[in-house]
Amino acid sequence: MQVAVERVTISGKAHAVTLPDNNGNITLNASQLFELPHFAGAVDAMKILQFTPGVIASADGDSAIYVRGGDSGQNITLLNNAPVYTPSHLFGFFSVFNTPHLGGLTFLKSNIPAKYGYALSSVTDTRTHATAPSKLSFEGNIGLIETDIATAIPICDNSGLFLSARHSYTTWIASAIINQPNFGIDYEFGDFGLTFVHKFKRAGELIVNSHFNRDNANLNVAIYDSNGKVGWWDSTTSAILKSNITSSIKNESTVYATIYKNRVNLNITQHNIEAPSAINDFGASNNTTFTLDKATIDAGINYTCRLIDPQWFKSSLTPYIHKASRQNTHETAVYISSKYQPLRHLEIDAGVRLSLYKTDNDIFVNFEPRIMIAAPINDHARIWACYNKSVQYLQFVPISNIGFATDYYLSSSHKNPPQIAHSLSLGYSDSALNNTLHWSCELFYRQLFNVLEYDARLTIMLSPNYDLSKYLYSGNGEAYGLESMISYTTPKFNIQANYTLSRSLRSFVQINNGKAFASKSDRRHNLSLIATYKPSKRWTLSSTFTYASGAAYTAPTSIYSVGGAFIKEFGSYNGNRLPDFHHLDISATYWLKSDKFQRSGINISLYNVYFHKNPIIISWAIYEDYDIDKLYHISQRHHTLYTFIPSISWTFKF
Amino acid sequence: MLLTTSCLKEEYDQTSFKERLIVEGAIYNGRSAEVMLSINMDYTKEFTEDEMINKVVRYAVVTVSDEAQTETLTCYRDNQYPTKLVYKGVYIKGEVGKSYKLNIQYSGREWDAVTTIPEPEELYDIQTEWVRDTLYRISATIKPKDKQRHYMIRCATSRDNDQRPSYLYPTLFGVIDKGTDEHQITINRPLDYAHILNYTTLFHSQERVYISFSAIPQEAYDYWSIWENCSVNSLNPVFPVDENPPTNISNGAQGIWCGYGSTYYIVAP
Numbered sequence: 001m002q003v004a005v006e007r008v009t010i011s012g013k014a015h016a017v018t019l020p021d022n023n024g025n026i027t028l029n030a031s032q033l034f035e036l037p038h039f040a041g042a043v044d045a046m047k048i049l050q051f052t053p054g055v056i057a058s059a060d061g062d063s064a065i066y067v068r069g070g071d072s073g074q075n076i077t078l079l080n081n082a083p084v085y086t087p088s089h090l091f092g093f094f095s096v097f098n099t100p101h102l103g104g105l106t107f108l109k110s111n112i113p114a115k116y117g118y119a120l121s122s123v124t125d126t127r128t129h130a131t132a133p134s135k136l137s138f139e140g141n142i143g144l145i146e147t148d149i150a151t152a153i154p155i156c157d158n159s160g161l162f163l164s165a166r167h168s169y170t171t172w173i174a175s176a177i178i179n180q181p182n183f184g185i186d187y188e189f190g191d192f193g194l195t196f197v198h199k200f201k202r203a204g205e206l207i208v209n210s211h212f213n214r215d216n217a218n219l220n221v222a223i224y225d226s227n228g229k230v231g232w233w234d235s236t237t238s239a240i241l242k243s244n245i246t247s248s249i250k251n252e253s254t255v256y257a258t259i260y261k262n263r264v265n266l267n268i269t270q271h272n273i274e275a276p277s278a279i280n281d282f283g284a285s286n287n288t289t290f291t292l293d294k295a296t297i298d299a300g301i302n303y304t305c306r307l308i309d310p311q312w313f314k315s316s317l318t319p320y321i322h323k324a325s326r327q328n329t330h331e332t333a334v335y336i337s338s339k340y341q342p343l344r345h346l347e348i349d350a351g352v353r354l355s356l357y358k359t360d361n362d363i364f365v366n367f368e369p370r371i372m373i374a375a376p377i378n379d380h381a382r383i384w385a386c387y388n389k390s391v392q393y394l395q396f397v398p399i400s401n402i403g404f405a406t407d408y409y410l411s412s413s414h415k416n417p418p419q420i421a422h423s424l425s426l427g428y429s430d431s432a433l434n435n436t437l438h439w440s441c442e443l444f445y446r447q448l449f450n451v452l453e454y455d456a457r458l459t460i461m462l463s464p465n466y467d468l469s470k471y472l473y474s475g476n477g478e479a480y481g482l483e484s485m486i487s488y489t490t491p492k493f494n495i496q497a498n499y500t501l502s503r504s505l506r507s508f509v510q511i512n513n514g515k516a517f518a519s520k521s522d523r524r525h526n527l528s529l530i531a532t533y534k535p536s537k538r539w540t541l542s543s544t545f546t547y548a549s550g551a552a553y554t555a556p557t558s559i560y561s562v563g564g565a566f567i568k569e570f571g572s573y574n575g576n577r578l579p580d581f582h583h584l585d586i587s588a589t590y591w592l593k594s595d596k597f598q599r600s601g602i603n604i605s606l607y608n609v610y611f612h613k614n615p616i617i618i619s620w621a622i623y624e625d626y627d628i629d630k631l632y633h634i635s636q637r638h639h640t641l642y643t644f645i646p647s648i649s650w651t652f653k654f
Numbered sequence: 655m656l657l658t659t660s661c662l663k664e665e666y667d668q669t670s671f672k673e674r675l676i677v678e679g680a681i682y683n684g685r686s687a688e689v690m691l692s693i694n695m696d697y698t699k700e701f702t703e704d705e706m707i708n709k710v711v712r713y714a715v716v717t718v719s720d721e722a723q724t725e726t727l728t729c730y731r732d733n734q735y736p737t738k739l740v741y742k743g744v745y746i747k748g749e750v751g752k753s754y755k756l757n758i759q760y761s762g763r764e765w766d767a768v769t770t771i772p773e774p775e776e777l778y779d780i781q782t783e784w785v786r787d788t789l790y791r792i793s794a795t796i797k798p799k800d801k802q803r804h805y806m807i808r809c810a811t812s813r814d815n816d817q818r819p820s821y822l823y824p825t826l827f828g829v830i831d832k833g834t835d836e837h838q839i840t841i842n843r844p845l846d847y848a849h850i851l852n853y854t855t856l857f858h859s860q861e862r863v864y865i866s867f868s869a870i871p872q873e874a875y876d877y878w879s880i881w882e883n884c885s886v887n888s889l890n891p892v893f894p895v896d897e898n899p900p901t902n903i904s905n906g907a908q909g910i911w912c913g914y915g916s917t918y919y920i921v922a923p
Contacts, residue, residue, distance in 0.1 A: 271827070271840070271855075399893065455897070478662045505662040516662040554896035557668060558694035560676040561706065562909055563878075564736045564823045564844060565885035569674070569694060569908060570896050572666035619888060635700035 026052060026107040042141050042148065042649065045105050046077075046087060046095030049124065051528045053483035053498040054109060054444070056521060056548055057092060064092070066521035067109050068444055069479020069504030070121030071451060073396020073407070074419070077124040080209045081285055082238040082256035085409070087124070089189040089215055090168070091641065093145075096213035096234070098164035100139040100150035100653075101193045103129040110425050110442065111372040111386045114335040114351030115287055115298055120390045120421040120448065128195040128209050130242075132160030143603075143649025145169070150193075162195040186218040203244035210237045232262040248291045255284045262311075262408060273462065277311035277408035295340040298351070304331045306394065310410040315462050324468065327411040330358045331393055337370070347374040357393045362414050366391040381430040392419040397454050397472065398520075415469050420449040433488075441484040444502075448477035453508055475508030477519060495531040502526070512573040518552035520574070525549045540589040540601075550578035555618070559634070566634065578615055579638075583608040589651065599653045607645035615640050671696040675711070675765060677758065677901075677909035678737075682868075682916050683750050683771050686743035687718040689727060690735060691758065694908065707738060714760035716741040720752055734810075734820045748913065750774065756903075756911045767903045767911035772869035774915035775799055778836070780865075782923055789856040790923050792841040792863060798834055804875035805830040806868050806914070807841055811861040822866050826855060826886070829878045841865060845885060863921040868914035873902045877910040 028045060049065065050057040056066040064072030077087035079097070088095050109122040116123045133152035140149035150164035168189045191213035198206045214233035220226075238256035245251055258281040266273040287300035308327040337351025353368040368391055374384035393412045412418040429440035453473045481502025488495050504522040511517065525548065532542040555576030556568035586609055591601040615638035679689040691711035695701050716727040727741035748754070748771050758765045778795040785791050796805065807828035810819035823844035830839065841863075842855035857863055870878065880899040887895045901908050 476662075505664060507662055512665075513667065515665040515667075517666070518664060555669070556697045557671045558674070559697050560674075560692060560694040560908065561736055562676060562678045563881060563885070564846075565881070566888075567881060567884050567899070568697065568888060568895075570898055571668045571670070573896070575666035575669040617894070633700060633702040634706075636698060 026105075028105045042094065042143060042146065043099045043651075044095050045097060045099045045102055045126070046124070049107050050546070051496070051498060051530050051544065052107065052109075053442070053485050053500050054481070054502070055122075056500075056523055056526055065122070067121040068423070068446055069477070069481070069502060069519065069521050070421070070446070070448070071396065071519070071521065072398060073394075073409070073452075074119055074121035074392060074421075075124070076119035076122075077126065079126050079211055079236055080128055080207060080238045080240055080256070081254040082209075082236045082258050082283070083118065083281060084211070084213075084234055084236055084258065085260040085279060086213065086215070086232055086234050089191070089213070090187065094166075094189075096191045096211075097126060098148050098150050098166055098191065098193055101128060101162055101164040101195065103127045110427070110444075111349060111384075112370065112388055112390065113298065113349070114337040114353040114368065114370050115300055115302075117302065117331075117333050117353060117355055117368070117390075118392065118394065120392045120419055128193070128207065129162055129197060130205060130207055132158060132197045132199060133162070137597075137653065139653040141649050141651050144647050146189075158199040158201070160197050162193070162197070164191075164193040166191045185220075187216070189213070189215040200243075205240075205242040207240040207242070208238070209240075211235070227267050229263070229265040232260070235259045245288075250289045250291075251286070252289075253284075253286045257282050264311075271316050273313065273315040275311050275313050275461075276309070278309040279409055280307040281305070294342065295338050297336065297338045299336040300334070302331070302333045302335075305329070306331065306411075308394075308409060308411050310468065311397070311399075311408040313461050313466070328360055329393070329411045332356045345375050345377070347376070348372070349374075355391055355393075357412065357418065359411050359413060362412070364393065364412065364418050366418065366420070380432070380435070381428070383426075383428045385427075386423070386425045388421070388423040390421045390423070392421075395419070395452055395472075397452065399454055410468075413469075416452065416472055416474050417450045419451055422447045436489050437487070438489075439484070439486040441482060443480075443482055445480040446478065448479070450474045451477045451506065453506070453511060455511070473508045473510045475506055475511070477504065477506045479504040479519075479521075492534050493532070495529070498526075498528045500526040512575075517572070517574045520551055520553075522552050522574075523549045537594065538591050540591070541587070543584065543586045545582070545584045547580065547582040550580050552576070553578055553617075578618070581614045583612055583614065584610060597653075599651065601651045603647075603649050603651055605647045605649075607647070608643050611643045613638060613640040613643055671698070675758070675760065675763075675903075675907040675909075677756075677765070677767070677903050677907050677911060679756050679767070679909070679911040680914060681718065681748040681754050681769065681771065681912075682866075682914045683748045683774055686745070686747055687725075687727060687741075687754065687756070688743075689716050689718075689741040689756065689758075689911075690737040690739070691716070691741070691760070692737055710737045710739050711760055712739060714741070714758055716759075717757045718743055718746055719755045719757070720746055720749075732820055736821070740821075750915055754913060758907075763905065765903050765905045765907045769874070769902065769911050769913040770871055771913035772803065772871055772915040773799075774917050775803075775805075775867070775869055776917045777867050777919065780841075780919060780921060782921060784923075785856055788859045789854065790859065791856055792865075792921055793838055794841055794867075795836065795838050796830065796834065797836045801833050801835070804832050804870050804872065806870050806874070806878055807839070807865065808868070809841060809844065809863055809865045811843075811857060811863050813860050813862070819864050822864060824878065824882070827882070829875065829882045831875070831879070857921075857923075859923055865919040865921060866914070866916045867919070868916040870912060870914060873900075874910060874912040874914075876900050877902070877912070881910075 049055055054068045065075060066072060067075055077084045104127045106125040112123055133154050137152045146166055146168040148166035153161040155161060194210045196208040212235045216231040219228045236258045238254055241253045243251045260279045262277045264275040281304055283304035285302040287298055290297040306329045310324040312324040333353055333355040335353040340348045349372040351370050355366050357364040368389045370388045372386040374382055376382040395410050395412055395416055398407050423446045425442050425444040427442035431438045455471050481500055483500045485498045504519040505516045506519045507516045527547040529545040534540050552574035554570050554573050557571040558569040559566055585607045587605040589601045589603040593600045617639045619637055674694050676692045676694055681687040691714055693709045717724050725743045725746045727743045729739055729741050732740050750771050750773050753768055753770045756767045778797040780794045783791045807825045808822035809825050810822045812819055825844050826842035846853055877899045880897055884895050887893050902911060903909055
């Protein structure tokens with residue numbers, strides 16, 4: 001049974017579309033993906049997740065999302081059961097998935113079934129189309145920032161092909177919007193998708209999918225005569241075999257390979273620094289679903305061989321190369337879970353996951369129980385309670401603090417044991433006015449163990465004595481809060497408001513004298529509004545507003561001069577706050593043609609319409625006064641990555 | 655009920671400006687001590703070079719002691735020092751292996767620090783190479799006596815052959831960690847923060863470069879290595895800085911009192 005808990009409002013053609021979700025999780029199918037609002041000229045399925053209670057993506061330039069006080073590396077995105085390590089392009093503006101290529105998306109943050117491991121905070125399970133297309137079709141978007149196109153090609157009655165591609169021309173707009181003096185950027189991204197679908201005459205389907213995405217940025221900084229290149233790519237290939245063994249037993253087997261590579265090249269004053277990292281995943285899984293009278297049982301096994309090359313440094317500044325040795329890891333998990341409805345007013349979704357993780361030197365075994373009990377009070381209201389224990393073996397090292405691609409992964413070890421989360425939530429949802437008004441709220445409390453903070457400086461990374469493990473700290477965390485949502489949906493007008501009041505704290509022996517401090521994901525208030533209005537068949541208007549309390553950061557409190565350099569004295573770790581983050585975006589689409597099979601429309605999207613400057617860092621700047629004998633003055637400066645971004649695009653399907 | 659089970663409590667020692675004494679003191683082998691003193695500035699306020707100069711401490715009582723004697727340093731005006739004022743000694747000259755105690759009394763408060771001068775070493779060789787018509791690069795070879803020693807390179811330039819710089823600035827990437835074998839290093843021009851857009855690591859053909867190559871004690875390495883990262887990456891969001899260099903000065907001051915075992919070189923193209 002699915003009951004609306006967090007309902008995201010979507011622009012409808014003839015009827016308003018609401019997102020069916022399940023006890024704090026969200027599910028979107030292909031037709032609902034099509035109805036999503038435009039962001040920066042394109043429809044983006046992943047972007048909508050940012051308008052979900054408990055999810056924060058509230059910093060310009062930060063491509064990560066933060067779920068229920070968790071860290072950015074505690075979320076995983078799956079494409080046909082295979083992990084995609086960089087699910088977004090261009091500072092999080094676009095997801096790497098071409099929306100028409102997707103058949104559905106499930107976002108799990110509350111009740112995460114036992115079949116999902118890998119991540120502590122959320123799982124975004126995306127699926128390509130699973131059935132062959134019946135006719136040839138083209139769908140796409142040609143805009144100022146990017147062009148994407150997807151096509152569905154029937155091969156025969158039971159087989160078909162889905163192709164998609166995207167290419168950006170962001171260099172000009174990146175240079176125009178990135179508001180940094182003495183700073184040049186050349187940025188491009190692209191992605192390609194290919195899915196082959198075959199339905200067997202006997203019950204069953206084969207889905208072979210391959211996805212590739214890449215981002216490349218060249219940076220030129222006048223200061224220090226510096227330039228740099230940052231590039232990364234993700235290649236994911238999987239094959240899923242679905243079979244209906246009997247009418248009540250279904251089986252899904254998957255094999256996959258994911259390769260993620262990342263390279264940072266910095267040239268500072270004619271000195272070169274290189275910092276590559278990589279992950280190679282090879283995995284297989286099998287899930288069997290048994291449908292009984294009052295219960296559905298899932299049982300299965302996952303195995304992943306993960307070869308991790310943690311970031312290492314090579315520089316012309318020093319003769320030392322810190323080539324980190326490759327980490328060979330094996331993660332195996334077996335699980336069983338059941339959805340059971342013993343009574344009309346009682347639903348139980350319970351499962352256990354037993355995971356075993358082996359590295360060259362260590363073995364970890366963890367037992368992960370998960371349970372959700374829901375009680376439908378009447379036809380429109382229900383309450384539920386969830387408990388999840390999750391374990392994450394792949395550790396994410398957040399070097400940059402801004403979710404940049406220099407961040408990298410490494411394996412758990414005895415020095416940095418697996419991260420563990422205990423999550424508890426209690427929710428209530430209701431609806432009224434003939435199911436047009438919905439509201440829900442959910443209390444959550446999470447305890448996090450063995451979370452990471454990284455504290456190495458660039459100069460020590462280049463030193464012969466650099467030892468990564470010295471600068472990776474393991475600590476504990478705690479997050480709690482209240483998520484709430486209200487939505488009103490009519491055929492012409494939809495509005496939804498999400499508000500989250502939360503705290504997220506961390507405690508490390510080595511940081512802030514062992515005292516607790518606010519985590520980077522700690523935002524006291526987080527508000528998002530999303531509204532869509534269809535005044536006529538020709539027009540679709542939508543608007544989104546995002547507000548979040550400023551992120552915690554370690555602020556300089558004073559500045560002084562030693563050695564001829566200006567040195568900042570920093571206050572307590574994460575003891576200060578950036579200004580509050582907010583922006584209003586609007587989008588208007590004029591449909592030249594729109595029906596079930598064909599559409600053509602012109603979209604204009606405006607990001608941050610009131611040009612609000614949301615700083616990503618605060619530093620100082622020196623200004624020379626040449627009139628007065630080259631005297632300088634120094635003042636604090638808020639660095640914003642971008643403000644107003646316009647976009648126009650032609651959306652089509654035929 | 656869930657909210658009341660919270661057990662972590664946020665607590666911060668310092669989130670706003672606190673006035674501190676800033677000390678940059680040095681005693682080289684064979685030379686008398688020199689100490690610069692200033693007061694830090696509130697980061698949230700805009701200020702000018704003049705205001706920064708006004709934060710230089712002029713009327714402190716600064717003494718340096720070795721095991722046998724104590725000398726009170728005299729305050730001189732010297733525009734070549736970043737603070738334009740420097741406290742200098744005359745009688746006590748730095749000796750290799752000896753410890754020196756610094757004492758500062760100012761505004762009713764007192765600060766202390768102790769340092770030792772390590773044994774100096776020489777650069778194995780120095781080379782110059784023309785990179786462009788008017789610019790040249792300096793590189794040098796280091797052959798450490800043992801792998802437990804830290805080093806630091808400073809330099810200053812002069813276009814007037816008669817004027818020897820009185821203060822040498824830390825070079826860019828000039829702090830060298832222990833554990834190094836024989837290897838070649840580049841001697842980069844010190845960063846000029848007030849004219850950062852025109853900065854180059856190379857030296858101009860008219861410039862004569864005065865270089866010091868110093869062995870430094872552990873506490874000085876701890877300070878200068880973090881200082882170097884703070885100065886190079888203070889505007890870098892990708893490799894951010896939020897660390898304070900550890901000081902060996904007592905009583906809440908910032909900075910370093912450092913003994914340098916130095917050898918000196920002059921390079922002219």
